Amino acid sequence: MKLLIKAPAKINLSLDVLHKRQDGYHEVEMIMTTIDLADRIELMLLDSDSIRINSQSRFVPDDQRNLAYQAAKLLKERYKVTKGVQIAIEKTIPVAAGLAGGSSDAAATLRGLNKLWDLGLSLDELAELGAEIGSDVSFCVYGGTALAKGRGEVITQLPAPPTCWVVLAKPFIGVSTADVYRRLELDHIVHPNTADMIKAIEEDDFNGMCKNVGNVLEDVTLKLYPEVAQIKDQMIRFGADAVLMSGSGPTVFALVQHDSRMHRIYNGLRGFCDQVFAVRMLGTRHTLD
Numbered sequence: 001m002k003l004l005i006k007a008p009a010k011i012n013l014s015l016d017v018l019h020k021r022q023d024g025y026h027e028v029e030m031i032m033t034t035i036d037l038a039d040r041i042e043l044m045l046l047d048s049d050s051i052r053i054n055s056q057s058r059f060v061p062d063d064q065r066n067l068a069y070q071a072a073k074l075l076k077e078r079y080k081v082t083k084g085v086q087i088a089i090e091k092t093i094p095v096a097a098g099l100a101g102g103s104s105d106a107a108a109t110l111r112g113l114n115k116l117w118d119l120g121l122s123l124d125e126l127a128e129l130g131a132e133i134g135s136d137v138s139f140c141v142y143g144g145t146a147l148a149k150g151r152g153e154v155i156t157q158l159p160a161p162p163t164c165w166v167v168l169a170k171p172f173i174g175v176s177t178a179d180v181y182r183r184l185e186l187d188h189i190v191h192p193n194t195a196d197m198i199k200a201i202e203e204d205d206f207n208g209m210c211k212n213v214g215n216v217l218e219d220v221t222l223k224l225y226p227e228v229a230q231i232k233d234q235m236i237r238f239g240a241d242a243v244l245m246s247g248s249g250p251t252v253f254a255l256v257q258h259d260s261r262m263h264r265i266y267n268g269l270r271g272f273c274d275q276v277f278a279v280r281m282l283g284t285r286h287t288l289d
């Protein structure tokens with residue numbers, strides 16, 4: 001038996017850090033949404049008691065370090081599953097880019113194995129397990145649009161954001177999330193207005209959404225990699241309605257309503273960046289079937 005599952009990337013429409021916690025993580029408030037840029041995960045049932053993993057990407061580990069492997073191992077141990085699985089990952093989401101590709105692969109593996117191994121778990125139960133793998137995995141289990149609090153695992157669903165294009169540009173660098181959080185100077189943060197961003201989404205107010213994008217990690221990554229700021233400037237010059245770095249970066253995204261401007265930004269950045277995509281946001285949450 002085989003299952004094919006899509007694992008979509010996320011962007012952070014806003015990302016605020018409230019304080020550093022005793023456990024070393026940061027207390028966050030983030031508005032996250034899934035986009036139509038996805039890895040494909042193929043799960044094949046094995047009768048032997050093993051987890052095998054492969055992907056063609058040279059940037060992704062082919063062993064127990066892979067987050068999809070960790071998802072399978074967690075389910076297998078927690079629910080004493082005696083069957084195995086072969087996990088094949090076809091990467092499209094850029095790696096270490098602030099788009100949660102690894103977290104989404106893990107979340108898709110949790111959703112898929114729930115079915116393949118016939119575990120009967122709810123999305124809430126899968127999201128709780130996901131938090132043991134990484135801070136962004138719980139959100140990725142649900143997908144859609146949400147407010148994420150705690151270290152990222154406390155999820156409140158929101159409606160789909162106003163319709164627009166998302167043009168993503170990834171420079172030729174990868175960023176370590178841990179390093180970016182470590183360098184964040186908590187006393188010098190300009191906090192985004194999360195409440196106003198939620199209001200804009202709830203009222204389907206595109207201009208309000210654009211006005212309230214903000215990411216406190218942006219300054220840290222911009223200082224380390226000036227090319228990220230250059231991409232932002234170019235997107236603005238090409239007519240973006242709003243521009244922001246996603247997560248810890250280095251991917252930058254533009255929100256834009258008009259098709260002609262989307263094309264101008266996309267064509268203007270191609271060749272200048274490692275990878276460029278023009279996609280839509282995915283409004284709806286995942287379901288279990």
Ligand SMILES: C[C@@](CO)(OP(=O)(O)O)[C@H](O)COP(=O)(O)OP(=O)(O)OC[C@H]1O[C@@H](n2ccc(N)nc2=O)[C@H](O)[C@@H]1O
Pocket residue numbers: 012015024025026027028030097098099100103133134135136137150151152177178181246247248249
């Ligand atoms: C910044 C964000 C925004 O969505 O995403 P990415 O840029 O990674 O996509 C997330 O907060 C990243 O989530 P994720 O990548 O799952 O983080 P984890 O694996 O749990 O943690 C990696 C490291 O980041 C730091 N970390 C992460 C989350 C958090 N709330 N506080 C932290 O300080 C910790 O140092 C941790 O060791």
Ligand SMILES: Nc1ncnc2c1ncn2[C@@H]1O[C@H](COP(=O)(O)OP(=O)(O)O)[C@@H](O)[C@H]1O
Pocket residue numbers: 059060061065066067068089094095096097098099100101102103105106175177247248249
């Ligand atoms: N399935 C996976 N896909 C991508 N990266 C993975 C995966 N499993 C483990 N990783 C590791 O996780 C790190 C962060 O990957 P990723 O989730 O793409 O980035 P980000 O945390 O910036 O969203 C990478 O350096 C990679 O080695």
